[in-house]
Amino acid sequence: MNLNESIENTASVKCPSCANLAFDSEVVCSQCNYPLKGTEQDQKDFLFDQDMRSVDVDTADKQLKKARNMLYYIAVIYVLSGFVTYAKNQHLAGVSLG
Secondary structure: OOHHHHHHHHOEEEOOOOOOEEEOOOOEOOOOOOEOOOOHHHHHHHHHHHHHHHHHHHHHHHHHHHHHHHHHHHHHHHHHHHHHHHHHHHHHHOOOOO
């Protein structure tokens, strides 16, 4: 390896996607796989895919929150129905609650 090749390998560029410093000789970013040497269409496609994944994560997060809340509601209904059943059984047995 001569001095010029060494200088070329140490030159770095900033990845437009993740701001990671990558060697100028790298074809894709080692951090996020952004196509540094790809065509403009490749780069646009990558950014579009990243945006879609972000939207998918947001949608999944909202769905998880809804599911969690639904489980809380079911648990509350289940516990309340247990108390009601217990009270009815105690009343039918003639035992006071107090």
